[in-house]
Amino acid sequence: MRRLLTALMLYCTWAQAEQPVLRFSVAESWSMPLVRVVDDQPVEGLLFDLMQALAREAEVRPQYHVLARLRLQQAMEDGDIDVRCYVSTRWFNDRPGNFVWSIPLIAQRDVLVGRPGDTQPVVAAQLPTQAIGTVLGYAYDTLEPLFDQGRLLREDSRSQQLALQKLQAGRYQHAVSNELSLRWFNQQVPPGQRLTQQAVLEEQALGCLVRNDPAVPTQRLLRALVRMKESGQIDRIVQRYGAADYTAAGAR
Incomplete structure (x- = not known):
């Protein structure tokens, strides 16, 4: 029995050593429920669970590189990362060289958020000139013309959670958040302190980018993501973090 256990341990060690190492990017601006x-x-979160599941499905060993959002593009160009998830085709003017897009996986809705008690719906284009809580390095297509005209002013924070905390503290009247992060934030505070969703700004489907290189099992990873989406595994990961209807755009 002891010899059998030793043999099994040696085999598992060998099998793990044979698995290729894949470098996943993690944006330091992400906060829970993303990561x-x-x-x-990374130790927990929706995207951590997704990347861990992808690594198991594709039989690779994940290695995580936490980077500032503004450094992600350069890391891709320099070949420092192999997989970048939670990205939209609309965030790039041209297809990133040497990377292949996955199918759409998850929906993201960007919403305009107000302070506790501000329940009246608003139209972003009709807001008076003011600072808006934003996240450093993020682009907001719907609001960019208003930023360019100076009608709205960006007040950047390093993470989505920090932007919402500043809104709750009264640093500004409105902030932009993805809906999933807003829901998570409101679950952590008393009802009277919960922030309010006042408008949906845009909705987009997000997927992953996989480096197209002989050293990377690109097609294996892309096929694994298709299986995970079709089996409902990705939807179940999203639902685990409190968003039962959040994968609709990803399904489309």
């Missing part, structure tokens, strides 16, 4: 980072490594 929680401890000591420069």
Whole structure:
């Protein structure tokens, strides 16, 4: 029995060593429910669960690189990362060189958020000149013309959670958030302190980019994502973080 256990342990060690190492990017601006980072490594969250599941499905060993959002593009160009998830085709003017798009996986709705008690729907284009809470390095297509005209002013934070915390503290009257992060934030505070959704700004489908390189099992990863989407595994991961209807655009 002891010899059998030793043999099994040796086999598992060998099998793991044979799996290719894939470098996944993690944006440091992400916060829960997308990801929680401890000591420069992700430990939980929707995207962490998704990337872990993808690594298991494709039989690769994940290695996580936490980067500032503004450094992600350069890391892709330099070949420092192999997989970048939670991205939209609309965020790029041209297809990133040497990377292949996955199918759409998850929906993201960007919403205009107001302070507790501000329940009246608003139209962003009709807001008076004011600062709007935003996240450093994020582009907001619907609001860009208003930023360019100076009718709205960006007040950047390093993460989505920090932008919402500043709104709750009264630093500004409105902020932009993805709907999933807003729901998560409101679950952590008393009812009277919950922020309000005042308008949907845009909705887009997000997927992953996989480096197209002989050293990367590109097609294996892309096929794994198709299986995960078709089996409902990705939807179940999203629902685990409190958003039962959040994959609609991804399904489309």
